[in-house]
Amino acid sequence: MTLAPASISMGDAIRDHRCIERSKGWLASAVVGMLLALLLASFLMIGLWSLGLALGNVDLMRGIGEKQLQTDLEWLQGVPVLGSSIAGLLDRGGWHDLTSFTLMLFVPCMAPAARIGPILIARFDNGALRPVPPADQETRLAVPSGAVQQGVRAELKAWCLAGTGNGRSPLMRPWVMPEVPERFSLAILVGENGAGESQLVEAFARSLDRDDELAALTTQSRLAGWRLKLSVKWHELLWWRARHARQPWDCGCLAEGPTAPMQLARFRPRRPTLIVVKGFGADRLLDAMATFNATRMDYHHPVRVLVIDTAAPSVLALRFDAAAAHWHTPLLDRVVVTVIDFADVRFQVPQSQT
Numbered sequence: 547m548t549l550a551p552a553s554i555s556m557g558d559a560i561r562d563h564r565c566i567e568r569s570k571g572w573l574a575s576a577v578v579g580m581l582l583a584l585l586l587a588s589f590l591m592i593g594l595w596s597l598g599l600a601l602g603n604v605d606l607m608r609g610i611g612e613k614q615l616q617t618d619l620e621w622l623q624g625v626p627v628l629g630s631s632i633a634g635l636l637d638r639g640g641w642h643d644l645t646s647f648t649l650m651l652f653v654p655c656m657a658p659a660a661r662i663g664p665i666l667i668a669r670f671d672n673g674a675l676r677p678v679p680p681a682d683q684e685t686r687l688a689v690p691s692g693a694v695q696q697g698v699r700a701e702l703k704a705w706c707l708a709g710t711g712n713g714r715s716p717l718m719r720p721w722v723m724p725e726v727p728e729r730f731s732l733a734i735l736v737g738e739n740g741a742g743e744s745q746l747v748e749a750f751a752r753s754l755d756r757d758d759e760l761a762a763l764t765t766q767s768r769l770a771g772w773r774l775k776l777s778v779k780w781h782e783l784l785w786w787r788a789r790h791a792r793q794p795w796d797c798g799c800l801a802e803g804p805t806a807p808m809q810l811a812r813f814r815p816r817r818p819t820l821i822v823v824k825g826f827g828a829d830r831l832l833d834a835m836a837t838f839n840a841t842r843m844d845y846h847h848p849v850r851v852l853v854i855d856t857a858a859p860s861v862l863a864l865r866f867d868a869a870a871a872h873w874h875t876p877l878l879d880r881v882v883v884t885v886i887d888f889a890d891v892r893f894q895v896p897q898s899q900t
Contacts, residue, residue: 563812575656575663580648582655587647661720661785668816673809675798675821678751681758695746698735698888702750702852705733705884706795706820710848713789713818720785723846730842732835732881734853734864737888743854744824746888751797751820782817795820800834800851802826810837815847824854828861835862835877859885 670677709728716722735743752758756774764771781790797820801809823834831853838851858864862875864883873883 559808560811570667571664572660573663574667575659578663578666579652579656579659582659583648583651584644586651586655587644590647590651591644658720658785661715662783665782665816666779670796670798670816671809671813673805674801674813675796675819676801678748678755678757678797678799678822680761681749681752694888695742698746698886699750701884701886702733702735702747703754705731705886706754706818706850710789710818713793713847714787715785717786724785726846726848728848729845730838730849730851730878730881731884732838732851732853732875732878733884733886734855734858734862735886735888736856736859743888747822747852747854751822754795754820755797756792756794757797789818793818798822799824800826802830807833807837810834811841813841815845815849818848819850821849821851822854823851826855828857831855831858831861832877835875839878839881 709726709731711725711727713724713726715724735747737743760771760774763774778790778794781787781793795818796816799822800806823831826834838849842849853862855861862877862883864873864875864885866873873885874881875883
């Protein structure tokens with residue numbers, strides 16, 4: 547089978563992008579690892595100095611530092627060009643003890659740094675997603691009116707949170723993927739067109755990503771807004787702890803345009819993510835589902851895709867499995883599809899036994 551030139555070009559572009567992203571991640575990890583090693587080295591030197599004073603041996607730190615320095619010098623001599631230059635700097639100057647201990651601790655510090663570095667530089671993916679439109683001042687804190695709207699919002703929240711797990715990795719193995727039982731889930735919101743489903747979903751998304759709260763805090767005080775952002779980032783850095791109960795999500799609408807398929811293939815969530823798909827043609831929707839199916843196992847965080855389209859059930863060949871009592875589509879392997887009815891309109895789709 548011969549691939550079309552466009553497919554080859556797209557594959558090369560995705561590989562190049564991932565290579566660049568990995569390079570950025572490793573650079574950030576190296577910086578974080580060096581800072582952690584420097585911090586621990588400072589504490590170690592203070593501890594050795596205090597112990598030396600207590601034992602009446604003020605040269606204790608110096609003796610240990612000299613031994614470690616010799617070890618570092620022998621190791622650096624084996625590194626071409628750069629190693630000999632660093633070794634020359636270490637061999638003179640009164641600060642070589644701190645540098646020597648920092649180099650000693652750098653390698654073990656890279657284990658947590660490999661997790662922390664990418665988190666620090668991660669940003670909202672504006673290529674694959676468009677941010678949810680902000681609400682005006684009057685509707686920012688509004689809630690859906692009516693029992694049907696409130697029920698739909700409750701169903702959306704339950705669907706988003708189902709199968710998200712605690713999101714933690716083992717303390718001593720920060721490189722392990724977070725615990726997420728269901729990394730990808732698809733839901734279809736159906737009902738009458740023009741019944742306000744877009745407004746309801748946008749309001750739900752703004753509450754899920756806490757955008758309304760951030761906007762309100764920023765209006766009161768810019769410092770309060772930054773405090774919330776730093777608090778969120780701090781909790782994300784603690785990989786061994788369960789996901790915070792009010793962890794903000796990334797919420798956005800799936801982008802359209804010539805580069806949209808490539809951007810979606812590159813997409814990897816930085817945190818739990820809700821993707822809203824609306825107004826897509828059948829071909830574009832099918833292409834998006836194929837991309838999700840191919841990449842979803844690489845998601846480190848739960849991704850929830852919500853399709854708002856009355857034609858989606860037929861386009862996705864949605865079927866109801868009576869034996870398992872759930873909806874499914876042949877486009878997604880082993881994915882249960884959630885169907886949420888908006889307003890009082892229900893729909894019928896041919897059933898099948900699988």
